[in-house]
Structure formats: C-alpha cells, structure tokens
Amino acid sequence: MALGGVRVLELAGLAPGPLCGMILADFGAQVVRVDRVSRFAEAHGDVQARGKRSLALDLKRPQGAAALRRLCGRADVLIEPFRHGVMERLGLGPEVLLQENPRLIYARLTGFGQTGKYAKSAGHDINYLALSGVLSKLGRKNENPYAPVNLLADFAGGGVMCALGIVIALFERARSGRGQVIDASMVEGVAYLSSFLWKSQKMGLWSQPRGQNLLDGGAPFYEVYRTSDGKFMAVGAIEPVFYKQLIKGLGLNLDELPTQMSVSDWPGMKKKFASIFAQKTQAEWCSIFDSTDACVIPVLSFDDAASHPHNKERSSFIKNEQGEMSPRPAPVLSRTPAVPSRKRDPFIGEHTEEILLEYGFTKQEIAKLYSDKAIGFKNLKANL
Numbered sequence: 129m130a131l132g133g134v135r136v137l138e139l140a141g142l143a144p145g146p147l148c149g150m151i152l153a154d155f156g157a158q159v160v161r162v163d164r165v166s167r168f169a170e171a172h173g174d175v176q177a178r179g180k181r182s183l184a185l186d187l188k189r190p191q192g193a194a195a196l197r198r199l200c201g202r203a204d205v206l207i208e209p210f211r212h213g214v215m216e217r218l219g220l221g222p223e224v225l226l227q228e229n230p231r232l233i234y235a236r237l238t239g240f241g242q243t244g245k246y247a248k249s250a251g252h253d254i255n256y257l258a259l260s261g262v263l264s265k266l267g268r269k270n271e272n273p274y275a276p277v278n279l280l281a282d283f284a285g286g287g288v289m290c291a292l293g294i295v296i297a298l299f300e301r302a303r304s305g306r307g308q309v310i311d312a313s314m315v316e317g318v319a320y321l322s323s324f325l326w327k328s329q330k331m332g333l334w335s336q337p338r339g340q341n342l343l344d345g346g347a348p349f350y351e352v353y354r355t356s357d358g359k360f361m362a363v364g365a366i367e368p369v370f371y372k373q374l375i376k377g378l379g380l381n382l383d384e385l386p387t388q389m390s391v392s393d394w395p396g397m398k399k400k401f402a403s404i405f406a407q408k409t410q411a412e413w414c415s416i417f418d419s420t421d422a423c424v425i426p427v428l429s430f431d432d433a434a435s436h437p438h439n440k441e442r443s444s445f446i447k448n449e450q451g452e453m454s455p456r457p458a459p460v461l462s463r464t465p466a467v468p469s470r471k472r473d474p475f476i477g478e479h480t481e482e483i484l485l486e487y488g489f490t491k492q493e494i495a496k497l498y499s500d501k502a503i504g505f506k507n508l509k510a511n512l
C-alpha cells in the first residue's frame with residue numbers, strides 16, 4: 129500500500145485525530161494509538177480505530193514520557209491532539225523530539241492552532257466553524273446559523289487536512305531527509321476548505337441573506353423535497369440544460385414558468401416543486417429521474433446507501449468481521465489502493481508489549497515500565 133512502512137504514533141484524542149490516524153492506516157501506515165493507562169476501566173470512545181494497534185502509556189509518569197520519547201526516535205509521524213502547551217508540559221514538545229529524531233513529522237491537530245488568543249482555550253467543532261467565518265454562511269432563511277453535525281471543522285478541516293499535511297511532509301522529507309512540525313488548526317482547515325466561498329463573494333452568488341442564495345437553500349432547483357412516503361429527493365439542477373430535464377420530469381412546461389434565475393420567483397417556485405414532489409413516492413421519482421441528467425437523486429438512509437445499486441456496483445461500503453458496514457476508504461488509487469483492515473478495533477493496551485519490542489525495548493525494560501505503572505496491558509474492548 130502507498131504508505132507501507134510509515135510508522136505513526138497517534139496520541140488518543142477526540143474525533144479528528146482518530147480519523148487522521150485511520151486514513152493513514154487504511155492506506156498502509158503502521159498506526160499505533162497511544163492510550164491512557166488510566167482509561168482501562170472506561171469504554172474508549174474511538175470508533176475510528178480501524179487497522180490500528182493500541183499501546184497504553186501513562187505520559188504523566190516520567191518513565192512513560194521517556195518511553196514516548198524513545199518511540200518517537202523510531203517513528204516517522206507523531207499525531208498529538210491536545211491544546212497548545214500540553215506536550216511541552218510533558219517534556220515532549222517538538223524542539224525536544226525533533227532534536228532527537230530530525231526526520232520526525234510532528235503533527236499538532238488542534239482547534240485554534242499553536243498561537244493566538246484562543247490557542248489554550250477549550251473548544252469543539254461548532255466553535256472552530258464559528259471562528260472560521262463559515263458557520264455564518266450555513267443555515268436556512270430567517271433561522272440561526274446551523275452546524276451540520278461535526279463534519280466540517282473536526283473531520284474535513286481537521287482530520288483530513290492534517291492527514292494531507294502529513295502526506296505532504298512525508299513527500300518533502302523524501303527529498304530533504306528532514307521532518308517538520310505541522311500546525312493543523314481546524315479553524316484554518318475549515319476556512320481553507322471554504323476558499324470557494326471566500327473567493328466567490330464578489331460574483332453575486334451570495335448577494336442575498338443566508339438561506340436565500342443559489343447554493344444555500346434559496347434556489348428551487350438546488351433543494352431537498354419531501355416525497356409522498358415521507359422520504360426525500362435532492363435536486364441539484366443548476367445548469368439550464370439540466371434544469372430543463374428537471375422541469376420535464378416534474379411534468380411542467382418551461383415556457384409557462386418564470387426564468388430559472390428570477391430570484392424573486394424562487395420562493396413561489398419552491399412551493400410549486402414541493403407540492404409536485406409530494407405527489408409521488410421516492411421510488412416513483414427515482415424511476416422518473418434515474419438515467420436522466422436532471423440531477424435528482426434520492427436522499428438515502430445509511431442502510432439504503434450501502435445497498436443502493438450504484439454504491440454496490442462500486443463496493444463503496446464494506447463490512448468488517450463483526451458485520452459492521454462503513455464507507456470504503458477514498459479515493460481509490462489504481463495501483464496501490466487502500467486495503468482497510470477487516471479486524472475488530474483494538475482493546476486498550478492490547479499490543480503494548482509487541483509494539484515496545486518492535487520499537488527496540490527489551491523484555492526487562494518492559495517489565496520495569498510495567499512495575500513503574502507507566503504502561504498497561506489490560507485487554508478491554510475499545511468500544512467508543
């Protein structure tokens with residue numbers, strides 16, 4: 129696989145760090161999640177542990193922190209998901225670790241970044257989205273801004289951007305032989321993702337208030353409509369050639385309607401489309417619109433998405449050994465595609481000994497770390 133041989137240490141954290149580690153593992157990296165020894169008694173919240181192994185290490189004990197330093201000496205990548213200052217307090221800041229291993233890629237995945245007024249503040253996806261400016265653009269007409277689950281800042285602007293940064297740094301290291309520090313701020317990650325929004329402000333695309341523009345729920349031809357069986361259809365017929373096909377499928381006559389881009393007519397047109405979509409079931413609309421270019425697609429539940437013929441044909445969803453479905457890693461590389469593990473997620477501390485041995489610790493050193501309470505082996509299922 130593309131990232132075969134790359135050794136990653138992922139310090140256990142909330143949502144974005146685990147996604148970042150899972151992407152790297154799916155594409156072949158050897159990812160070790162460093163769990164807290166004290167968390168044995170709790171269920172671990174990481175549902176994105178596919179393909180990872182777990183090492184339980186108490187970083188608050190000097191022996192535990194020293195063990196991580198040693199592990200970093202042989203690792204390619206460290207992912208740390210704590211607020212600025214945490215790693216420094218543990219004596220594990222980038223200056224220390226990069227001095228010991230100049231090839232190390234030290235990825236710092238935070239909400240607010242390593243500097244700035246909020247660098248040491250707690251926060252979550254919705255806060256990062258707010259600070260990036262993006263949240264102000266999301267939401268329905270006359271409603272408050274709306275944060276769509278924690279997909280945008282946590283996962284897209286955080287986990288995915290950080291994985292991209294790591295791969296870029298690995299690519300550069302192949303030339304220079306040197307590692308570097310990645311300051312992956314979710315505020316900046318999601319702001320960067322929204323470059324189109326920022327750079328299209330003067331195009332007239334966003335001249336209406338929130339929820340009344342072309343792509344934010346204002347246009348009748350870019351909207352979700354309820355069907356007679358309580359399901360939904362997603363309509364995205366932007367270009368005139370596709371809009372024509374939408375109108376035809378709805379049984380309307382283009383010549384009897386206002387022009388597509390007549391913004392003042394959009395609210396009325398939305399009502400018209402809504403009343404028409406409400407007359408047939410989702411399946412009936414699919415039979416009308418499938419195989420056309422009207423850009424009308426059913427809104428599917430997770431179960432229906434996994435069993436939809438298009439997705440099945442492409443094997444877009446996969447099953448693990450426990451029978452759990454999840455999305456296949458994307459994108460698909462032609463020669464070296466990801467090969468996601470089908471095994472269950474690791475127990476906390478399940479691989480402590482084998483990992484330490486692999487990284488050059490002797491059995492005696494491991495026994496000493498255990499008696500110092502710096503590591504743990506207990507095999508509890510990580511089921512967060």
Ligand SMILES: C[C@H](CCC[C@@H](C)[C@H]1CC[C@H]2[C@@H]3[C@H](O)C[C@@H]4C[C@H](O)CC[C@]4(C)[C@H]3C[C@H](O)[C@]12C)C(=O)SCCNC(=O)CCNC(=O)[C@H](O)C(C)(C)COP(=O)(O)OP(=O)(O)OC[C@H]1O[C@@H](n2cnc3c(N)ncnc32)[C@H](O)[C@@H]1OP(=O)(O)O
Binds near residue numbers: 141253
């Ligand atoms: C919206 C999302 C968040 C979604 C999270 C959900 C997935 C989970 C939220 C609630 C969970 C459920 C709940 O807990 C109840 C159940 C519990 C059960 O165990 C599992 C099932 C649950 C139902 C559980 C299920 C799920 O887990 C939940 C639903 C987000 O936005 S995520 C993005 C958050 N932001 C960031 O990641 C940015 C960077 N990080 C931070 O800003 C902070 O880390 C953060 C997130 C604000 C947390 O702050 P905190 O004070 O807790 O941590 P830090 O300041 O970073 O310091 C870490 C300290 O921990 C020490 N430490 C770390 N590793 C070790 C170790 N191996 N050994 C010893 N000590 C360690 C470290 O030294 C720090 O200590 P100090 O503070 O003393 O320096």
